[in-house]
Amino acid sequence: MVTRSALIYLSQREGLKDFATRFRPFKKVTTRFVAGASIDEAVEAIIRINSDGCTASFDHLNESVTSPAETEAEVREYLQILSRIDESGIRSNVSIKLTQFGLEIDPELAYRNARTVVEDAARRGNFVRIDMEGSNVTQKTIDIFKRLRGEFGLNDVGIVLQSYLRRTFDDAQDLLKLPARIRICKGAYNEPPDVAFPDKKDVDDNYVRVMKLLLSSGTYHGIATHDPKMIAATIKYAREAGISKDAFEFQMLFGIRRDLQLRLARDGYNMRVYVPYGKHWYPYFMRRLAERPANIWFVLKNLFKG
Numbered sequence: 001m002v003t004r005s006a007l008i009y010l011s012q013r014e015g016l017k018d019f020a021t022r023f024r025p026f027k028k029v030t031t032r033f034v035a036g037a038s039i040d041e042a043v044e045a046i047i048r049i050n051s052d053g054c055t056a057s058f059d060h061l062n063e064s065v066t067s068p069a070e071t072e073a074e075v076r077e078y079l080q081i082l083s084r085i086d087e088s089g090i091r092s093n094v095s096i097k098l099t100q101f102g103l104e105i106d107p108e109l110a111y112r113n114a115r116t117v118v119e120d121a122a123r124r125g126n127f128v129r130i131d132m133e134g135s136n137v138t139q140k141t142i143d144i145f146k147r148l149r150g151e152f153g154l155n156d157v158g159i160v161l162q163s164y165l166r167r168t169f170d171d172a173q174d175l176l177k178l179p180a181r182i183r184i185c186k187g188a189y190n191e192p193p194d195v196a197f198p199d200k201k202d203v204d205d206n207y208v209r210v211m212k213l214l215l216s217s218g219t220y221h222g223i224a225t226h227d228p229k230m231i232a233a234t235i236k237y238a239r240e241a242g243i244s245k246d247a248f249e250f251q252m253l254f255g256i257r258r259d260l261q262l263r264l265a266r267d268g269y270n271m272r273v274y275v276p277y278g279k280h281w282y283p284y285f286m287r288r289l290a291e292r293p294a295n296i297w298f299v300l301k302n303l304f305k306g
């Protein structure tokens with residue numbers, strides 16, 4: 001869809017990113033999808049999420065960093081998050097992006113940085129999820145994940161696969177042999193048709209196919225979606241295959257379909273909310289608008305409300 005592609009394109013424009021980040025009125029609309037600028041605000045949001053019966057995953061927003069010094073600051077931020085989780089007793093793990101740790105500068109740097117965070121999480125009995133980004137880094141992300149998974153346990157580090165990618169079913173089969181904990185999502189980037197299914201129906205069919213493979217694997221996975229059809233298919237398949245509610249978790253994004261998050265938690269499903277925070281919110285925020293262009297009206301209305 002043109003609007004979706006246009007919004008994802010805008011999400012990657014550095015000039016707009018700088019403008020938007022400095023433009024004060026944007027701050028109040030970003031709170032729709034972003035928990036705040038600081039760890040403290042994210043912790044506050046997670047306390048509320050936990051009290052609703054859901055767990056969380058921290059995401060410090062800052063993808064595609066360009067200097068090694070910046071990647072070191074990201075590592076320090078994540079070590080601080082892991083320490084804050086222990087101090088505050090909140091129920092949360094962490095999600096990282098490898099471009100945030102230097103994947104586009106030097107994959108070895110990204111590996112070393114991710115390793116530092118996974119090692120600290122493992123020592124604390126916590127878990128690091130490696131988010132999946134654009135298809136230009138899919139293989140590099142999987143390679144680094146496999147290295148880390150070779151050094152750390154199943155419950156220390158996991159990965160994400162995107163059902164819009166044609167390669168994903170094969171990747172899932174391959175990664176399950178390790179075994180690996182996988183989050184399946186639909187995918188949020190602009191991808192060419194030779195790499196990703198252009199039709200929503202194919203993306204959804206592939207989602208269900210991968211979901212069934214994951215649920216039948218006996219490993220604990222994350223089913224990340226706000227799509228009632230994907231959720232219903234998961235519940236139905238689990239019921240039919242005799243897979244218990246605590247053998248997997250649903251995952252949704254902060255601020256999206258909170259009603260559904262609460263309903264699934266009340267129905268006894270494990271529900272994890274992904275909680276982004278930080279001042280580099282622009283690309284994440286634009287991808288959320290791209291998923292549901294109706295959100296643009298929400299933004300415009302609030303920007304000019306005074």
Ligand SMILES: Cc1cc2nc3c(=O)[nH]c(=O)nc-3n(C[C@H](O)[C@H](O)[C@H](O)COP(=O)(O)OP(=O)(O)OC[C@H]3O[C@@H](n4cnc5c(N)ncnc54)[C@H](O)[C@@H]3O)c2cc1C
Nearest residue numbers: 131132185186187188224225226227251252253274288291
């Ligand atoms: C926990 C979690 C982690 C994720 N991690 C990654 C990742 O690592 N890599 C990656 O590429 N993508 C990631 N995503 C994003 C994902 O790929 C999709 O872009 C996003 O979840 C929208 O797809 P959907 O499954 O909700 O279904 P869709 O078919 O897009 O949407 C289904 C319905 O959900 C609601 N909805 C969806 N998005 C929005 C929105 N922005 N605002 C309001 N309502 C909405 C609407 O009611 C919509 O009709 C993640 C998503 C989640 C939930």
